[in-house]
Amino acid sequence: MAYSVKQRHRAPAVTSPVPVDPTLPRACVVGAGSSGIAAVKALAQAGVPFDCFEQGSVVGGNWVLDNPNGQSACYDTLEINTSCPRMAYSDFPMPADYPAYARHDQVAAYFEAYVDHFALRDRIAFDTTVTDVTPAPDDTWLVTVEGPAGRETRTYDAVLVANGHHWDPRWPEPAYPGTFAGEQIHAHDYRSAAQLEGRDIVVVGSGNSALDIAVEAGRVARSTVLSQRRGQWVLRKFTLGRPSDQVALPGWLPWWATALRLRLGALTSGNVARLGLPQPAHKPGQSHPVQSEGIRAALRSGAVTPKPGIERLDGDRVVFVDGSSAPADLVVWATGYRVTFPFLDASLVSADDNDLPLWKRTVHPDLPGLFFIGLLQPVGAVMPLAEAQGTWVAQMLAGRYAPPPVDEVRRQMAAEHERNRRQFYASPRHTMEVDFDHYLWDLERERRRGAARAARRRMPSAPGPGVAHDASEARS
Template sequence: PIPSFPPREVLFDYITGRVERSGVKAWVSCDTAVQDCAYDAAKQQFTVTVASTKGGEERTELFDYVLCCTGHFSVPNVPEFPGLETFSGRAMHAHDFRSAEEFAGKDVLVIGTSYSAEDIASQCYKYGVKSVTLSWRTRPMAFKWPANFRTVPLLERVDGRTCHFKDGSTAEVDAIIMCTGYQHSFPFMAPDLRLRTANRLWCNSLHEGVVWTSNHRLFYLGMQDQWFTFNMFDAQAWYARDVILGRLAMPDRAEVEREWAHWRKAEDAIDDTDEARIRYQAEYVKRLHSMTDYPPFDVDAVVERFLEWEQNKHDDIMTFRDASHRSVLTGTMAPPHQTPWLTSFDDSLEGYLPPAAATPKGGRCSLT
């Protein structure tokens, strides 16, 4: 077992290990960018044009089915604020954040209330930021922040290094970090195949959150606002596989529309809380499980882990990563990390794993 909050390098090791052990790499073309994907209804085939990212050579192939699994965290949503273009400090989107070390001793403005805002603000504190100003649009983050943090409404304009907020307050800052989300962007898809949706639990135009409603040979995986991640992606892949193999029959258009409207209405009716959103997505994952032979696990127990994690964050946003959680699959309690998060500056795989886990790379970590 490993501690409950693995850093990037540990997650990378886990993912590459899964790829290597499954043998799927033999079927994958790496260093390849999709340029265009179009559908010929008469032939019931997709024409996909790709180009090598190394040499630029293009090739075109025909496919019976297409699965778009690119995610939706690559094209930043960057709002416009008057004066931002002349800001003389460091202005960036969370997408470009790599380390908080450059913000040591600085006054930083963080815009947004997402996970990125939580994590980046906490990282800046960990690495010795002078002050953090948290700016919100819909509601502030309800955490117990350190004394050098302040919370203000949304930024209105920037004048030099002075930021003006909706409540009339101001702040002098050295850096502005926009944690303002991402756009669902698929420019490589033909317009009639392109998913257009907000970041929400029940996406537009997808049957069971997976199948393109206008063309049942096209699938989009992992496009939802995400609480469940790997297990949900796996369950969606199982569902798409069974549709492709004919194990699951697609309903007629009227039923597709009825099902979609049912889930959208249910999403619109849930309380505006993290717990309600977690439970909604849990029911969705259960539904996918019920339709396929995806290996079962206790989804309700996962919900309880989520709620423990949420409570720990509200108890202390700077120490929740020191908590240990029990595996839903094995029942094993994760060991505590050898160093408290606030004083741990080594995020390498070797620095994170306990000495007993020091074996060759490639799937060393079992994230259960």
């Protein structure tokens, strides 16, 4: 069935944590952002022994303005693009008095409340950076960390990577020709309108951050240009006064059903190409959704001037491919992010052009014990999907789930990759795309199947490995 926004009930606060079972595999969680804390909760409730390391001093990752970990791209006007009920964890709804689309500070407060409600804060080692994760010959993992106690290396049976994928800025490659006399920043370093006020701004990009920054620049800058090489279908956040994403489709429908929903949303929102932005070369639903309530008014009023892609930089001006130019003393490159893992050797795990195939966007079939949490780009919010991934991995480590044969894992992974390729146009932006409802439905189905396999293997009369081997096999 589809992921329902109506079946949300807050779980009781944890007053007596589940005892740790020392016979289970030991796990390490890298990061305490929205994905990491969901994994921590799942492991804690399964009794799996684990450590969680967070580079900064707070939870919440990218949703914390000026996060002490130095990785957040949060800016002062940032709000969620998925409505609160669809973003919240399954057993911890957002406060009823939140607006339909919560602000960043409200989201950060929600994550803080989640950690305290489930008694997770003491399970997280703050101000501790994971510097190296290396496989050992005995199928364990060596994790080196640096923190208040210095540098040390620990051994784990499993590592859950939850370091996020919106922190390593992707700049234009190759760089545009020419020289520029002004300032250039990536959207990752944008924080507030104070950086834009009274200046000649060129914002480059077509995603959500680009539109947010352009709208804000249109309000305070001397001049604002929005440069896009490729057009996008820009959806509205509300339909007939209601959050647009709360009209869910059944999760069992094929991938094209979501594409149909996005096409309908684009058509009802109106084509921003009529306001001067490039005409999208793809159909609605063939790219990750872009949403903005303000860009249309900014374009109509002239506060933001649309321009095509850049040809070159020319001193105090930017020249575009149509031969026009605009004055500029600040260029904001909203050109996306690279998927990188600084603690993993590139020969072991690399994501060239952001492409890292994984089974269910979680399991690397060649690296037993290495899992990725939240490394996906859903048509919807990451948080419930990371929660489902964390629960799945916890079941594996607790021996309550057994995977299918590795050949079947690879077959499914290839089929999922091909389905993604058919739906979205080729770009680094779409290498991790999944449909929110279908993903949750599909993963829940696999969890049930794996639980049945594990139960059969635990039966005394059944041939095959015992429980201890099941736990090891579940990590393969």
